[in-house]
Amino acid sequence: MSNVSIGDIPTVEHPGWGRSVGLVQAQSVTFEQPFITDSGAIIHAPWTLAYETYGQLNAEHSNAILICHALSGDAHAAGKHQLADTKYGWCEPFIGPGRAFDTERYFVICSNILGGCSGSTGPASLHPHTGTAWGSRFPVLTINDLVRAQALLLDRLGIKQLLAVAGGSLGGMQALQWARTYGERVRGVIALATTARSSALTIALNATGRQAITNDPHWHGGDYYTGTPPAAGLATARRIGHISYLSEAALAAKFDRQWQEYPGPRWSHSAEFAVESYLEYQGRAFVQRFDANTYLIITRAMDYFDLSAEAGGLQAAFAHTQAQFFVASWSSDWLYPPSEAVQIVAAAEAAGRPTVYYAFESDRGHDSFLLNDDQLTPPLTEWLEELTLNATSL
Amino acid sequence: MSNVSIGDIPTVEHPGWGRSVGLVQAQSVTFEQPFITDSGAIIHAPWTLAYETYGQLNAEHSNAILICHALSGDAHAAGKHQLADTKYGWCEPFIGPGRAFDTERYFVICSNILGGCSGSTGPASLHPHTGTAWGSRFPVLTINDLVRAQALLLDRLGIKQLLAVAGGSLGGMQALQWARTYGERVRGVIALATTARSSALTIALNATGRQAITNDPHWHGGDYYTGTPPAAGLATARRIGHISYLSEAALAAKFDRQWQEYPGPRWSHSAEFAVESYLEYQGRAFVQRFDANTYLIITRAMDYFDLSAEAGGLQAAFAHTQAQFFVASWSSDWLYPPSEAVQIVAAAEAAGRPTVYYAFESDRGHDSFLLNDDQLTPPLTEWLEELTLNATSL
Numbered sequence: 001m002s003n004v005s006i007g008d009i010p011t012v013e014h015p016g017w018g019r020s021v022g023l024v025q026a027q028s029v030t031f032e033q034p035f036i037t038d039s040g041a042i043i044h045a046p047w048t049l050a051y052e053t054y055g056q057l058n059a060e061h062s063n064a065i066l067i068c069h070a071l072s073g074d075a076h077a078a079g080k081h082q083l084a085d086t087k088y089g090w091c092e093p094f095i096g097p098g099r100a101f102d103t104e105r106y107f108v109i110c111s112n113i114l115g116g117c118s119g120s121t122g123p124a125s126l127h128p129h130t131g132t133a134w135g136s137r138f139p140v141l142t143i144n145d146l147v148r149a150q151a152l153l154l155d156r157l158g159i160k161q162l163l164a165v166a167g168g169s170l171g172g173m174q175a176l177q178w179a180r181t182y183g184e185r186v187r188g189v190i191a192l193a194t195t196a197r198s199s200a201l202t203i204a205l206n207a208t209g210r211q212a213i214t215n216d217p218h219w220h221g222g223d224y225y226t227g228t229p230p231a232a233g234l235a236t237a238r239r240i241g242h243i244s245y246l247s248e249a250a251l252a253a254k255f256d257r258q259w260q261e262y263p264g265p266r267w268s269h270s271a272e273f274a275v276e277s278y279l280e281y282q283g284r285a286f287v288q289r290f291d292a293n294t295y296l297i298i299t300r301a302m303d304y305f306d307l308s309a310e311a312g313g314l315q316a317a318f319a320h321t322q323a324q325f326f327v328a329s330w331s332s333d334w335l336y337p338p339s340e341a342v343q344i345v346a347a348a349e350a351a352g353r354p355t356v357y358y359a360f361e362s363d364r365g366h367d368s369f370l371l372n373d374d375q376l377t378p379p380l381t382e383w384l385e386e387l388t389l390n391a392t393s394l
Numbered sequence: 395m396s397n398v399s400i401g402d403i404p405t406v407e408h409p410g411w412g413r414s415v416g417l418v419q420a421q422s423v424t425f426e427q428p429f430i431t432d433s434g435a436i437i438h439a440p441w442t443l444a445y446e447t448y449g450q451l452n453a454e455h456s457n458a459i460l461i462c463h464a465l466s467g468d469a470h471a472a473g474k475h476q477l478a479d480t481k482y483g484w485c486e487p488f489i490g491p492g493r494a495f496d497t498e499r500y501f502v503i504c505s506n507i508l509g510g511c512s513g514s515t516g517p518a519s520l521h522p523h524t525g526t527a528w529g530s531r532f533p534v535l536t537i538n539d540l541v542r543a544q545a546l547l548l549d550r551l552g553i554k555q556l557l558a559v560a561g562g563s564l565g566g567m568q569a570l571q572w573a574r575t576y577g578e579r580v581r582g583v584i585a586l587a588t589t590a591r592s593s594a595l596t597i598a599l600n601a602t603g604r605q606a607i608t609n610d611p612h613w614h615g616g617d618y619y620t621g622t623p624p625a626a627g628l629a630t631a632r633r634i635g636h637i638s639y640l641s642e643a644a645l646a647a648k649f650d651r652q653w654q655e656y657p658g659p660r661w662s663h664s665a666e667f668a669v670e671s672y673l674e675y676q677g678r679a680f681v682q683r684f685d686a687n688t689y690l691i692i693t694r695a696m697d698y699f700d701l702s703a704e705a706g707g708l709q710a711a712f713a714h715t716q717a718q719f720f721v722a723s724w725s726s727d728w729l730y731p732p733s734e735a736v737q738i739v740a741a742a743e744a745a746g747r748p749t750v751y752y753a754f755e756s757d758r759g760h761d762s763f764l765l766n767d768d769q770l771t772p773p774l775t776e777w778l779e780e781l782t783l784n785a786t787s788l
Contacts, residue, residue, distance in 0.1 A: 039661045140661040200645035200669045201637070207670040208633040210663050211677075215626035217611055232609040239602040240634060243595070248731065251594035257700060265698050267433045267534040269604055269690050273697065275594045276601040283605075296663050303667065304659050306651060334728060337642065 017377050018098025020088060021054045024079035028119055029156050035114070035149060041139030043114070043121060044128050049153050050075045050119025051111035054095055055103030057159070063388070064159045065101055066150060067091060067110040068167030068174035071241065071298055072290065074118035077110035093373035100373075100380040105388065106163065113174075114149035115141050115297045123293030124225060136222030140297055143170075143305045147177045151185070163387060164188035168369035169336065170298065173305050176317075176344065180307055183321025188387045190326045190380070193333050193369035195340040196307040196314050196347070202335060205244050206299035209237030213292045222293050234292040235283030242282055247332035247365030251275060314347035325355040326383050328376065330368035356383060411771050412492025414482060415448045418473035422513055423550050429508070429543060435533030437508070437515060438522050443547050444469045444513025445505035448489055449497035451553070457782070458553045459495055460544060461485060461504040462561030462568035465635065465692055466684065468512035471504035487767035494767075494774040499782065500557065507568075508543035509535050509691045517687030518619060530616030534691055537564075537699045541571045545579070557781060558582035562763035563730065564692065567699050570711075570738065574701055577715025582781045584720045584774070587727050587763035589734040590701040590708050590741070596729060599638050600693035603631030607686045616687050628686040629677030636676055641726035641759030645669060708741035719749040720777050722770065724762035750777060 028050045035043040052075045057064060067077050069090065078095035080088055091110070095101045101108050112120040115138065123138035154162070165178045165186050172194025179189045195202075216233030218224055243251075255275035262272070271277040311317035318325075325348040329341035338359050348355040360375045362368040369376070422444045429437040446469045451458060461471050463484065472489035474482055485504070489495045495502050506514040509532065517532035548556070559572045559580050566588025573583045589596075610627030612618055637645075649669035656666070665671040705711035712719075719742040723735035732753050742749040754769045756762040763770070 039659070041661075140659070140663075197651070199642060200649040200651065200667075201640075201642040203651070203667050204633075204637050204645060204669050204673055207665070207667075207673060208630060208637065211626075211633065211674075212606055212630050214663055215630065216609075232605075236602060236606050236609065236630065239598075239605065243598050243602065246595075248593060248595040248728065251598060255594040257591070257594065257597070257703070265433070265534070267435075267694075269534075269608055269694065271601070273594075273597050273601075275598050279598055279601060280605075300661075300663065309651070334642065 017093065017100070017373060018096045018102070020092065021079040021096045021103050023083065024052055024054065024076075024081065024089075026075065026081060026119065027051050027053070029153055031152060037139045037145050038142040039139055043139070046128060047114075047121040048119070048125075049111050049114065049121070049149060050116075051109060051153060052076055052078075052089075054078050054108040055106050057107040057157070061159055062161070062163060063105060064107045064109060064154075064157075064162050066154070066162050066165045066178075067095070067101070067108060068150070068165065068171035069110060069113065070167070070169040070171050071295075071302075072286065073171070074116065075110050075112040075120075076118075077108070090370070094377070094380075100377045100384065101166075102381070106384070109153075109157070111150055111153055113146045113298065115146070115294055115301075117291035117294040118289075122291065123222065123297065124291045133223070133225035135225055135293065138293060138297065141301045143173045143177045143301050144181055146301065147174055147181055150174070151182055154185075160185065162186045164190055164384065166190035166192070167194070168192035169194055169366065170302055173302065176307055177305075179321045179323050180311060180317045183318075183323065186321065186323045187390075188326065188384070189321075189323045191341075191344060192328045192376070193330060193336050193366055195336050196317070196344050197309070197340070198303055198305045199340070203303045205240055205335075206303055209240045210296050210299060212236035212240070213296060219292065222296075224292075229287070230292045231287040234287045234290065234295060237295055238283050238286040238290075239279050242279060244335050245366040247334065247363055249332060249363035250365050250367070253363070308347075314343060315350040318348050318351035318353055321353065323353060324387060325353050326380065327355065328358040328360060328369070330360045330362040330364070330366070330372070332363050333366040333368060335366045411487065411494070411767060412490050412496070414486065415473040415490045415497050417477065418446055418448060418470075418475065418483075420469065420475060420513065421445050421447070423547055425546060431533045431539050432536040433533055437533070440522060441515040442513070442519075443505050443508065443515075443543060444510075445503060445547060446470060446472075446483075448472050448502040449500050451501040451551070455553055456555070456557060457499060458501045458503060458548075458551075458556050460548070460556050460559045461489070461495070461502060462544070462559065462565035463504060463507065464561070464563040464565050465689075465696075466680065467565070468510065469504050469506040469514075470512075471502070484764070488771070488774075494771045494778065495560075496775070500778070503547075503551070505544055505547050507540045507692065509540070509688055509695075511685035511688040512683075516685065517616065517691065518685045527617070527619035529619055529687065532687060532691065535695045537567045537571045537695050538575055540695065541568055541575055544568070545576055548579075554579065556580045558584055558778065560584035560586070561588070562586035563588055563760065564696055567696065570701055571699075573715045573717050574705060574711045577712075577717065580715065580717050581784075582720065582778070583715075583717045585735075585738060586722045586770070587724060587730050587760055589730050590711070590738050591703070591734070592697055592699045593734070597697045599634055599729075600697055603634045604690050604693060606630035606634070607690060613686065616690075618686075623681070624686045625681040628681045628684065628689060631689055632677050632680040632684075633673050636673060638729050639760040641728070641757055643726060643757035644759050644761070647757070702741075708737065709744040712742050712745035712747055715747070717747060718781060719747050720774065721749065722752040722754060722763070724754045724756040724758070724760070724766070726757050727760040727762060729760045
C-alpha cells in the first residue's frame with residue numbers, strides 16, 4: 001500500500017496515547033459488477049466505495065483491521081488530508097503509532113458505507129444509465145448490504161481474513177453482522193455502544209428524524225438534487241440524533257442554563273440558551289456535509305437490524321464464526337444501554353466464543369465510545385495484542 | 395358552585411379507586427382588566443380562562459385544590475362532558491369520590507393555562523382591538539405569568555387560600571411557582587415528575603420541537619390562522635415530546651419490534667413498525683386539538699423556568715411559604731429525573747418546610763405520574779387527609 005501516513009503531526013488534542021498517522025490520502029475503488037441489495041434492487045455498475053488505510057499490510061495479510069463508521073461518519077478515520085485541516089479524522093484518538101489500533105502493527109482500513117455521501121455511491125451519486133442523481137431511485141439498504149460491499153473492497157485489497165472488525169453504534173452493528181455473514185473472515189469482533197437488535201426507542205427516534213426530512217417541502221420525494229435540498233428537515237433530524245447521543249449530565253456539564261449572548265430572556269423563539277445555539281450550529285454544519293437521502297436510507301437499515309430474527313436467535317447468529325468478541329457499553333448511553341450489550345455477550349458466550357465485556361461508567365452518553373479513549377485504549381490494546389498472538393493467516 | 399358532578403358514570407378503566415365525578419361542565423371566566431406579562435407585554439382585556447370544578451367549596455372556603463395541567467393538557471381534568479364522550483378528563487384516576495382528590499371532601503379546580511388553546515386566551519384567540527387572531531403578537535410567557543392568571547381566577551371564585559396546588563411536569567412547575575409567588579395562599583404543594591430548574595436536556599428537546607414548527611413553511615412567523623396551520627412541524631414537535639415522555643422499557647413492552655401491517659420490510663420511509671404507526675397516529679391526533687403557537691410559547695416558559703435563579707437560591711424560593719411539600723419522582727423518568735426532585739426536597743427541607751418525598755420505581759418513564767395511580771394514590775390520599783386536619787381557613 002503506497003498511500004499510508006506520509007507525515008507526522010503531533011496530536012495535541014490526544015496527548016495520552018501515541019501519535020497521529022499524520023497526512024493521509026483519500027482513496028476509492030470502483031466495481032464493475034452491479035450490486036444486488038437484500039431488497040432485490042440493483043445498484044448498477046460502476047459503483048464506488050471511498051476508503052482510507054493507515055499502516056502497512058504485512059506479508060501474511062494477517063494484520064488488517066476494518067473500522068466501520070457510525071451514522072454521521074465517513075472513510076476519513078484518522079490523520080489529516082492537508083496540514084491546514086482544522087480537524088483530524090473521526091476516530092483519531094484510536095488510530096496511529098502507539099494507539100489502540102497501532103499503525104506500526106496493524107493495517108487499518110475504513111470505508112464510507114454504501115449509500116453514503118462521502119465518496120461512496122449513494123443517493124446523491126449519478127445513476128450510470130441516466131446521468132442524473134439516483135435520488136428516489138436509490139434503494140433502502142440493510143446492514144448486511146453495507147457489510148457485503150465492504151467484503152468486496154477487502155477482496156480488492158487482497159485481504160481474505162480480518163484480524164478484527166470494529167465499530168461503535170451503526171459501526172458496531174456492521175461488526176456484529178460481519179460475524180454473522182462472514183464468520184470465517186474475521187478473527188475478532190469489536191462491538192462498542194451498540195445492539196444486535198434495534199429497539200423500539202431507536203426506531204421511534206429514527207422515524208421522527210425521517211419524518212422531519214420527508215415533511216420538508218424541499219425533499220420532493222427524494223429528488224431534490226437539481227434544486228434546494230431539505231436542509232431544515234435534515235437539521236431537525238440531526239438535532240434529534242445529537243440529543244440522543246448525549247446524556248443529561250453531559251449537557252448539564254457542557255451548557256447547563258448558560259445564555260448564549262444576552263444574559264436573560266429575549267422572549268423569542270430563536271436560540272437564546274447556549275445549548276440551543278450549539279445544536280443550531282451543529283445542525284447547520286451537518287447539512288453542509290451530509291445528504292438527507294443517506295440519512296433516510298441508513299436509519300432505515302438500522303431499524304431493520306435484528307440479528308436474532310435473521311438467524312433464529314442471537315446465539316445462532318454467532319454459530320458460524322470462530323471470532324473472539326470485545327464488547328463495551330457505557331452507563332449513561334440510553335440509546336444503546338448496557339442491557340443490550342449484555343445480550344450480545346450472553347449470545348457470544350453461549351455460542352462458545354471467547355468474549356470480554358467492559359461495562360464502563362461514564363456520564364457522556366452514547367458518544368462515550370468516541371470520547372472516552374482513556375477508558376477504552378488500555379483493554380482494547382491488550383485484547384488486540386493477544387488476538388495477534390493467536391492469529392494465523394489463512 | 396352549581397356546576398359540579400351531575401351524573402355517576404362507573405369508571406371501568408380505573409376500578410381500583412373510587413368513582414368518576416360523572417358529567418361535568420366546561421366553564422370560563424372573563425377578565426376586564428389587561429394582563430401585564432413578566433416580559434412587559436399586555437394581554438388586552440377582555441381575556442378569558444377556561445376552567446372546570448369538581449366537588450363543593452365548603453363554607454370556610456378551606457378545601458380548594460388547584461390542579462395544574464401539563465403541556466398537552468387542558469381544563470378538562472375529570473369526568474365527561476357528555477355521556478357519549480369516549481374519554482374521561484386527563485386526570486381522571488385521581489379525581490372523584492373516593493379518589494386521592496376526593497370530591498366528597500375537596501373542591502377541585504383545573505384551569506386551562508393562559509396562552510393555551512383549549513378555551514383560555516392564547517395565540518389563536520381574537521385580539522380584542524383588531525378582531526384577528528393574536529398570532530405572532532401574543533407574548534412569550536413565564537410560569538409565573540400562568541400562576542398569576544390562576545390567582546386571578548381564584549379571586550373570582552372567592553378562594554383566598556388553597557388547601558393544595560398540584561401538578562406534574564409543567565403542572566409541577568406551576569405548583570412550585572405558587573409556593574414562590576403566593577406562598578401565603580397555599581398550604582400544600584404537590585410537585586410530581588418535575589423540576590425547579592429546567593435542564594439543558596429539556597431546553598434542547600423543546601428547542602428542537604420549536605425548530606420543527608418554525609421551519610414549517612405554513613408557520614408564517616406565527617400568523618397562520620387564516621390559512622393552513624403548520625401541522626407537520628407541530629406533529630414532529632409532538633413526536634419528540636412523546637418519545638421523551640416514555641422510557642426504553644415502556645416502548646419495548648408496548649411495541650418491541652412489531653410490524654404494523656405487512657410482517658417484514660417494505661423498504662420504504664413510511665411507517666412500517668407499530669411504534670412508527672403509533673407515533674404518527676398520536677401526532678395526527680395532537681395537531682387536531684393543539685395550536686402550534688401555544689406549543690412555542692409554553693415550551694419557552696418551561697425553558698425560562700429556574701426558581702433558584704429567580705429567588706437567589708432554591709431555598710430562598712421557598713422561604714416565604716408555610717406550605718408543606720409532597721414531591722414524587724419515577725426512576726425511569728429521564729426528562730425530570732429523581733435527582734432533580736431531590737433538589738426540590740432538599741431546598742424545601744432547608745427552608746423548614748415539612749416535606750415528604752416518594753422516589754417511585756417505574757419503567758413507564760415520565761408519563762408514570764399520570765399512569766401509576768396505584769403508586770401515587772395511597773400516600774397522596776393520606777397526605778391530603780393530614781393536611782386537611784391541620785388546615786384552617788384564613
